Amino acid sequence: xxxxxxxxxxxxKRHVQFRDNGTLLTEEVMGLExxxxxESILYHLISPCRVEKLGDFEPIERKEWVPDEHRPLHLxxxxxxxxxxxxxxxxxxxxxxDVEISLCRPTETMDGFFRNGEGDEVIFVHEGSGTIESIFxxxxxxxxxxxxxxxxxxxxFAPDDGEQRYVVFESPGLIEIPRRYRNExxxxxxxxxxxxxxxxxxxxxxxxxxRGEFHVKVRVRGxxxxxxxxxxxxxxxxxxxxxxxxxxxxxxxxxxxxxxHMPPPSHQTFQxxxxxxxxxxxxxxxFDPQAIPIPYHHSNLNSEEMIYYVDGNFASxxxxxxxxxxxHPSGIPHGPAPGLAEKSIGMTETHELAVMCDTFHPLRxxxxxxxxxxxxxxxxxxxDPAPVGTADEDPAGVTSHF
Ligand SMILES: [Fe+2]
Numbered sequence: 001x002x003x004x005x006x007x008x009x010x011x012x013k014r015h016v017q018f019r020d021n022g023t024l025l026t027e028e029v030m031g032l033e034x035x036x037x038x039e040s041i042l043y044h045l046i047s048p049c050r051v052e053k054l055g056d057f058e059p060i061e062r063k064e065w066v067p068d069e070h071r072p073l074h075l076x077x078x079x080x081x082x083x084x085x086x087x088x089x090x091x092x093x094x095x096x097x098d099v100e101i102s103l104c105r106p107t108e109t110m111d112g113f114f115r116n117g118e119g120d121e122v123i124f125v126h127e128g129s130g131t132i133e134s135i136f137x138x139x140x141x142x143x144x145x146x147x148x149x150x151x152x153x154x155x156x157f158a159p160d161d162g163e164q165r166y167v168v169f170e171s172p173g174l175i176e177i178p179r180r181y182r183n184e185x186x187x188x189x190x191x192x193x194x195x196x197x198x199x200x201x202x203x204x205x206x207x208x209x210x211r212g213e214f215h216v217k218v219r220v221r222g223x224x225x226x227x228x229x230x231x232x233x234x235x236x237x238x239x240x241x242x243x244x245x246x247x248x249x250x251x252x253x254x255x256x257x258x259x260x261h262m263p264p265p266s267h268q269t270f271q272x273x274x275x276x277x278x279x280x281x282x283x284x285x286x287f288d289p290q291a292i293p294i295p296y297h298h299s300n301l302n303s304e305e306m307i308y309y310v311d312g313n314f315a316s317x318x319x320x321x322x323x324x325x326x327x328h329p330s331g332i333p334h335g336p337a338p339g340l341a342e343k344s345i346g347m348t349e350t351h352e353l354a355v356m357c358d359t360f361h362p363l364r365x366x367x368x369x370x371x372x373x374x375x376x377x378x379x380x381x382x383x384d385p386a387p388v389g390t391a392d393e394d395p396a397g398v399t400s401h402f
Pocket of ligand 1: 298328
């Protein structure tokens with residue numbers, strides 16, 4: 001999606017004969033929005049339609065939790081159960097018709113392949129490194145990466161040894177670079193907080209010429225359909241176009257700061273259908289002598305604000321810790337903890353790292369959210385102001401957005 005890429009061998013022109021050892025290759029146009037959106041053209045050794053057997057269809061079942069009260073939530077996710085692989089290990093936390101947000105701490109390697117047939121994905125890698133293996137080639141990932149996987153991409157995670165911890169966003173709509181960051185030709189503008197050099201497409205194309213039995217699980221129509229193939233799905237000898245998986249590191253997001261407080265859209269990283277994903281990164285704080293370097297209280301009347309805390313010292317905000325998720329639901333105001341506005345004055349920088357997802361329609365919660373809920377965050381604005389902090393406390397306290 002970000003810009004034109006090409007990997008492996010492709011013919012001189014599209015839609016002409018292209019052979020491998022004399023055998024005509026199968027050309028596949030993988031495109032968005034009919035034939036009007038971005039597309040890539042892939043050249044397969046074998047037809048991607050060739051299916052030996054139909055496996056099971058597993059419907060997606062969500063266990064919803066409807067809290068008894070409407071209130072802000074604090075979910076402690078750090079100790080959420082680990083297990084499964086990068087697909088089966090996804091544990092849905094909250095969702096609506098536009099986006100699903102899951103936690104994932106996989107301990108196993110995928111023995112099959114996955115394709116999201118009806119949604120784009122952004123996988124934020126909190127811990128762990130490895131490689132996404134895909135029909136578009138190999139895509140290395142490290143902590144702090146957003147892995148952007150467009151619908152239709154057959155892939156699997158090949159994690160390195162060690163802990164893996166992800167936050168997964170899946171959307172039936174497109175997940176894109178914000179339109180206002182791009183000019184009419186698609187190039188990222190000078191005011192954008194990242195540039196094309198920060199976007200990493202697949203590095204190598206490893207064409208598999210392998211017969212056998214391969215299971216590809218495809219998310220379609222509210223469930224997962226497994227297809228059994230008699231050849232390896234990574235049989236692409238070359239591709240080009242605008243559709244492919246890519247990574248962008250949160251550490252390459254260039255924060256935008258101002259003399260007085262900058263609003264949340266300055267942190268926007270991706271746009272989705274009725275939601276945004278933002279990155280709160282270490283940065284200098286507002287520098288006017290009269291500035292209050294943390295946000296004003298605000299009523300997010302028609303959006304829900306979910307924040308995942310990645311790193312930093314959150315001592316200024318009681319109980320918030322790495323892996324915490326706060327959800328400020330629509331319809332009621334929220335803001336910094338008591339006393340924090342006063343305490344923040346004169347502070348010059350923040351070291352917090354957080355990922356936020358704001359949705360324009362209410363989020364529904366799962367039983368997992370109920371299990372992780374601390375049950376008392378809503379009362380934190382009623383409590384005594386935080387004591388004057390020590391020098392090593394992070395002055396902004398839990399992102400400069402609340
Ligand atoms: Fe907020």
